[in-house]
Amino acid sequence: MKLKKELPYLCFILPAFLVYTVLMLYPMLQAVGLSFTDWKGVTFENLHFVGLKNYLDVFSDKQIIISITNTVVYAIAVPIAVTILAIPLSVALNSKMKTSNIQRAAFFFPSVPSALVLGFLWSYIMSPLDYGLLNRMVTGLGFDPVLWLADPKMAMVSVIVVTVWSQLGWHACIYLAQLQSVSEDLYEAARIDGANTLQLFFRITVPQLKPAMVTSVMLLMISSLKVFDLPFALTGGGPGYATTMISQVIIQRGFVDKMYGRSMAAAIVFFLFVAFITAIQQKAGAEKE
Structure with a gap:
């Protein structure tokens, strides 16, 4: 009787479930199976079962470990930097100035173009050659040009800075939406008790933004763990392996090196790692709430 009552709702879900099964679930299960083989791609002829060899090779592959x-490092640095900057920015954007809408649009705009477009744009801006805008400014001030993307020590910092710049406005808007739901009475009561601006910020604003913070940090961490386009467009993964991300190596092992078994094994290992991190983060967020 209960199934008959729920049947119409299940019929609505069925098309989406079929699409998900064909496009997501089946390829994932197939990848798990092929990760135990020496599949070279294209055809399944001469396919051999190799057991855990691909998984052992993942942990001995220097490029994968790097x-x-x-x-x-990227997935830790980006959420921390964006959170530290986005919360004060959201407070500033919450002002009653006539230009507040223009300011919000200006800060949100960098998140609109695709990451590839932003990567190529910033690769020109940070170019170590004469046409690099940043180095023109640096040399114009009398300093030596900086190898923003050619120095292994600076390359990752540059990638993180560009990512933070592109994500800052969007996540500030997430905090802004939460901030606008905070009652002004809380601030008025605190001011009557003699609270100063810093006390208002740390005792009222930040605690009230915790739900938005959980959402923002989770989105940033997940997107950072699976990032490919922005670092690849900026540096191509170089210099050396200084900015090579795991997603780039997975693609390289499969489509360039034709080592699909190892590529899928690396993808599965990293998928389990991301799932583990996400579960911990969700549990921590639930406990805070």
């Missing part, structure tokens, strides 16, 4: 380290 790329995982780079990805983790």
Whole structure:
């Protein structure tokens, strides 16, 4: 009886479930199976079962280890930097000035173009050659040009800075939406008790923004862990492996090196790692709430 009552709703869900199964679930299950083989792509002829060899090779592949380290560093640095900057920015954008809408649009705009477009744009701006805008400014001030994208120590910092610049406005708007739901009575009561601006910010604003913070940090961390386009457009993963991300290595192992088994094994290992991090983050967010 209960199934008969819910049947119309299940019929509405069925098309989406079929699409998900064909486009997502089946390829994922196929990838798990092929990760235990030496598949070279195109055809399934001469396919051999190799057991856990691909998974063992993942942990002995120097480029994969470096790329995982780079990805983790990137996924930690970007959420921290964006959160630290986006919360004060959202407070500033919450002002009652006549130009507040223009300011919000200006800060939100960098998140509109695709990451590839932004990457190529900033690769010209940060170019170590004479036409690089930043180095023109640096040399114009009498300093030596900086190898923003050619120095291994500066390349990752540059990629993180560009990412923060592109994501800052969007996440400031997330905090702004939460901030506009905070009652003004809380601030008025605190001012009557003698609270100053810093106390208002840390005792009222920041605690009230915790739900938005959980959402923002989770979005930033997940997108940072699977990032490919922006670092690739900026540096191509170089110099050396300084900005190579795990997604780039997975694609390279499969489509360039024709080592699809190892590529899928690396993808599955990293998928489990991301799922583990996401579960911890969701649990931490639920406990805070």
